[in-house]
Amino acid sequence: MSKLVECVPNFSEGRRQEVIEAIAAAVTSIRGVRLLDVQSDASHNRCVITFIGAPEAVKKAAFASCARAAELIDMEQHRGAHPRIGATDVIPLIPVQNVSMEECVQLANDLGASIAGQLHIPVYLYEEAARMQSRRSLPVIRKGEYEGLKEEIASPERRPDFGEPKLHPTAGATVVGARPCLIAYNINLATSDVRIAKKIANSIREARGGYRYVRAMGVLDEKRNLAQVTINMVNYEGTPLFRVFETVKSEAARYGVNVAGSEIVGLAPMQAFLDVAAFYLQLENFDRKQVLEENLIGKE
Amino acid sequence: MSKLVECVPNFSEGRRQEVIEAIAAAVTSIRGVRLLDVQSDASHNRCVITFIGAPEAVKKAAFASCARAAELIDMEQHRGAHPRIGATDVIPLIPVQNVSMEECVQLANDLGASIAGQLHIPVYLYEEAARMQSRRSLPVIRKGEYEGLKEEIASPERRPDFGEPKLHPTAGATVVGARPCLIAYNINLATSDVRIAKKIANSIREARGGYRYVRAMGVLDEKRNLAQVTINMVNYEGTPLFRVFETVKSEAARYGVNVAGSEIVGLAPMQAFLDVAAFYLQLENFDRKQVLEENLIGKE
Numbered sequence: 001m002s003k004l005v006e007c008v009p010n011f012s013e014g015r016r017q018e019v020i021e022a023i024a025a026a027v028t029s030i031r032g033v034r035l036l037d038v039q040s041d042a043s044h045n046r047c048v049i050t051f052i053g054a055p056e057a058v059k060k061a062a063f064a065s066c067a068r069a070a071e072l073i074d075m076e077q078h079r080g081a082h083p084r085i086g087a088t089d090v091i092p093l094i095p096v097q098n099v100s101m102e103e104c105v106q107l108a109n110d111l112g113a114s115i116a117g118q119l120h121i122p123v124y125l126y127e128e129a130a131r132m133q134s135r136r137s138l139p140v141i142r143k144g145e146y147e148g149l150k151e152e153i154a155s156p157e158r159r160p161d162f163g164e165p166k167l168h169p170t171a172g173a174t175v176v177g178a179r180p181c182l183i184a185y186n187i188n189l190a191t192s193d194v195r196i197a198k199k200i201a202n203s204i205r206e207a208r209g210g211y212r213y214v215r216a217m218g219v220l221d222e223k224r225n226l227a228q229v230t231i232n233m234v235n236y237e238g239t240p241l242f243r244v245f246e247t248v249k250s251e252a253a254r255y256g257v258n259v260a261g262s263e264i265v266g267l268a269p270m271q272a273f274l275d276v277a278a279f280y281l282q283l284e285n286f287d288r289k290q291v292l293e294e295n296l297i298g299k300e
Numbered sequence: 301m302s303k304l305v306e307c308v309p310n311f312s313e314g315r316r317q318e319v320i321e322a323i324a325a326a327v328t329s330i331r332g333v334r335l336l337d338v339q340s341d342a343s344h345n346r347c348v349i350t351f352i353g354a355p356e357a358v359k360k361a362a363f364a365s366c367a368r369a370a371e372l373i374d375m376e377q378h379r380g381a382h383p384r385i386g387a388t389d390v391i392p393l394i395p396v397q398n399v400s401m402e403e404c405v406q407l408a409n410d411l412g413a414s415i416a417g418q419l420h421i422p423v424y425l426y427e428e429a430a431r432m433q434s435r436r437s438l439p440v441i442r443k444g445e446y447e448g449l450k451e452e453i454a455s456p457e458r459r460p461d462f463g464e465p466k467l468h469p470t471a472g473a474t475v476v477g478a479r480p481c482l483i484a485y486n487i488n489l490a491t492s493d494v495r496i497a498k499k500i501a502n503s504i505r506e507a508r509g510g511y512r513y514v515r516a517m518g519v520l521d522e523k524r525n526l527a528q529v530t531i532n533m534v535n536y537e538g539t540p541l542f543r544v545f546e547t548v549k550s551e552a553a554r555y556g557v558n559v560a561g562s563e564i565v566g567l568a569p570m571q572a573f574l575d576v577a578a579f580y581l582q583l584e585n586f587d588r589k590q591v592l593e594e595n596l597i598g599k600e
Contacts, residue, residue, distance in 0.1 A: 006592070036595050052595065096592060181592070188584070245581050261584040267592045270570065276577035281545050284488070284561040292306070292396060292481070292567045295336050295352065 004097035005058045005104060006036075006181065008050050010089045011069045012078050012172075014040040019072045020047045026068035032057035036267070045080025046089070050267075055099060059111050062091050066115055070171035075146045083142045085149050086121065086172030090138060093129075093178045096269065104178035105129045112176040116163030119171070122153065123162040126177035131161055138175060146172045183233040183272060184265035185241065187248045190258040194220045197227035200251045204231070204244055211247075213239035226260060236272045242279040304397040305358045305404060306336075306481065308350050310389045311369045312378050314340040319372045320347045326368035332357035336567070345380025346389070350567075355399060359411050362391050366415055370471035375446045383442045385449050386421065386472030390438060393429075393478045396569065404478035405429045412476040416463030419471070422453065423462040426477035431461055438475060446472045483533040483572060484565035485541065486521075487548045490558040494520045497527035500551045504531070504544055511547075513539035526560060536572045542579040 013019045017040075024038050033053035040047035051061060066088040073087035091111065093104045105128055112123035130136040144152055150167050152158045159165045160173060167173055189197055197218030204210040213235035221228045229248055233239065249259050271288065278286045288294060313319045317340075324338050333353035340347035351361060366388040373387035391411065393404045405428050412423035430436040444452055450467050452458045459465045460473060467473055489497055497518030504510040513535035521528045529548055533539060549559050571588065578586050588594060 034595065052592075241577075241581065259582060261582040263584045264586065264590050267590055267595070269592045273577040273591065274573055276581060277541075277573040280580040281541065281576060282559060282561040284563045286564065290564055290567055291573065292352075292569045295334065295567070 001098045003054055003099045003103075004052055005055050005099055005107065006050065006052045006094040006096045007058045007062050007091065008048060008094065009062060009065055009091040010084075011047050011049070011065075011073065012045065012075065012080065012084045012087050012089055013069070013073050014045040014047050014080065015042050022072060023047070023065050023068050024049055026064040027051050027061045030057055030061040030064055033061045041082075043080070044082035045078065046082045046084065052096060055103060055107050058093070059107055059114075062093075062111055063114050063118075066091065066121070066174060067119055070119055070121060070168065074170045075167075075172040076170060078146070083139070083145055084172075085142050085146050086168070086174045087170070088115075088121075088174045089142075090126070090175040091177075092127070093176075094181050095178070096181065101128050101178060101180070108176045108178045112162045112174075115174055115176070116160070119168070120163065121168040121171050122160035122164060122166065122173045124173065124175045125161045126175050127179040129177040135161075141175050149173060180235040180237070181269055183236050183241070183268045185231045185233050185244070185262065186265060187229045187231065187245065187262040188221065188224070188260040189227045189229070189252055190260040191227050191255075192220070192225045193255075193257075194218055194227045196252070196255045196257055197229050199255075200248055201229050201231075203251045204229070204247055211239040211244060214244060236268070236275075240275050240279070241272055242276045301398045303354055303399045303403075304352055305355050305399055305407065306350065306352045306394040306396045307358045307362050307391065308348060308394065309362060309365055309391040310384075311347050311349070311365070311373065312345065312375065312380065312384045312387050312389055313369070313373050314345040314347050314380065315342050322372060323347070323365050323368050324349055326364040327351050327361045330357055330361040330364055333361045341382075343380070344382035345378065346382045346384065352396065355403060355407050358393065359407055359414075362393075362411055363414050363418075366391065366421070366474060367419055370419055370421060370468065374470045375467075375472040376470060378446070383439070383445050384472075385442050385446050386468070386474045387470070388415075388421075388474045389442075390426070390475040391477070392427070393476075394481050395478070396481065401428055401478060401480070408476045408478045412462045412474075415474055415476070416460070419468070420463065421468040421471050422460035422464060422466065422473045424473065424475045425461045426475050427479040429477040435461075441475050449473060480535040480537070481569055483536050483541070483568045485531045485533050485544070485562065486565060487529045487531065487545065487562045488521065488524070488560040489527045489529070489552055490560040491527050491555075492520070492525045493555075493557075494518055494527045496552070496555045496557055497529050499555075500548055501529050501531075503551045504529070504547055511539040511544060514544060536568070536575070540575050540579070541572055542576045 037050040069087040108129040116123045124141045201216040201218040202208040205216040215232040337350040369387040408429035416423045424441045501516040501518040502508040505516040515532040
C-alpha cells in the first residue's frame, strides 16, 4: 500500500473567493496530490483546504500554498473572529496510510525549515512535532495573535523553531505540525434541554475527567430543536467512537433521555468504522485485509 | 470509481498442485485482473479461485481458466466428495463496485455463450442469471452429477442454456451465473452444547422461517469446544450482519447463553462493515464518501 499523508492547512482568508481559489490552485499544481475539500467562513475570515497524497508531494503542495498565501494575504489588513498569527496560520500533517507519526514529524520539520529558509516566515512546531511540551498546544503558540506576537516574538520563550525571531512583514508566522486524524462527531439527544447535553459533554471530555482524546461541548441544534453533544475525537485509536457513543447513551439514560442519532461530520478513516463494527459484532481475529476493497487493483 | 466484478470459479481438481497452479496461471495471464485467493481441498478434489477486475478482463480470465481446466481435467477419472458436473464446475460473477447485477447477468450470458461456442462445453445459467425459476438453484442443476447428467442432458427439462445437449467428453458441463456477494460468518456461543447452536440456526435460516438471505447450521468448534452458528449471508444488503447478530444474541439469551464472539471468514465488502457501524452508532445522513480512503489517489 502506498504512503499517504493528509494535510489540512488553514489560511487567513475567508472572503475573497479569488484568493481562496488561487491558494487551492497552488495545491493542485503539484502532481500526486488530491484536493478533497475547500471550506471558508466569512466571519472567521479563514479557509481550510484538505488534500492528500504521498509525503513528498504533500510537502511540496503545502509549501506552494503557503508561498501563494504569503503573496496574496496581508496580515496588517486582516480582521476575523478566529485566532491567527499568519497568512498561512497552521499546517497539520496527518498520517493516513502506511506512514508513521514519526515520518509526519520529520515531514513537518522539513516543511518548517523550507518555509523559514525560502519564504522568510518564522515557523513554530506544534502537537506531535513540538520540541517543547508547551508548544504541543496551538492556543499557547497563538497567544496574543498576529498583533501581539509582533513584539513578543523577540522574547526567548516565544522564539520560533525555524527562522529569525521576527514576523514576516505581511505573512506573519506559521505553525506546522503532525497530529492524528481528527474526527468531528455529533451525538443528538431526544430532548431540547441543552443543559443535559452540557452535562453529558462534561462527563466525556478530558478536561473534566473524561476520555483523554475527547473534546466536547453541549449545544442546541436550532434547526431540529435537539440538544447535541458536539465532539472532536482527536485520536480515534486512543479513544474509539463506540466507547464515546456508549458512554453518552449511558449518561443520557440517567436523565431519562434517549440518543436520537449520531453524525460523522466530514471525513473519517475506514479504520474508525471497522473498529465500531468489530466492537459491536465482537469480531474475533479480524484483519483489515478481510475488507474486499483493500485488495483492489490500483492500490500499490 | 472503476467497475469491479469478483469471480469465484470452482474447478474439479483439489489434489494435483501443478494442475491447480496452471489454472490459476491462466487467470493471472489476463491483464487487469488481480488474483485474491486459491483454496483447494483434497477430499472434495476441488479448488476455488478468487479474482477481481473490470468486467471484460474478468470475463477473459474466467474463459481462459475454463479452457485450461478443460485441457487438464478428465471428468471420466474424477472422484471427490463434493457434487460436480464438470472440470470447471461453476463460475459465479459478483458485482463489487459500480456494477449492477444486470451487468453481471449480461456478463454471465456472454461468458456462457463463449464457453459453449468455442470450447464445446454445454453451459447452464444459475442464480440471478437463470432463465427459469428452477435453475436459480445450483443443486437442482447439478442433480445426478457428471455421471447422471451424461444421459439426462438429452431430456427437455435438462437441456443446457448454451450449447448442444451433450456433455463435453472430458470437461462435462459448466454452470455460469451472477449472484450477490456471499459473506461466510460464524457466531460462537459461550457453551459446548451444540443443540443450542442448532436451535438458534433454525431460528435465523430462511428454510425454517428465518431471514430470507440466511443459510445457517449449528456445529461444534472442536478445537475450542464451543457451539457455533455457522452462517452464509447470501445477500448482506437484503439481510444485514447486525440484524443476524442481534437475533442470535437474543435467541441465545433464551437458553441463558452468551455470544462469545463472531468471525468473518475470508473477505467481505466494506459496505457490510459500514452498515454495521451505521446501525450501532445510529448514524444520520451517513454517506460512504465520508470514508477518507474512498477519496484516495489511484481510484478512478
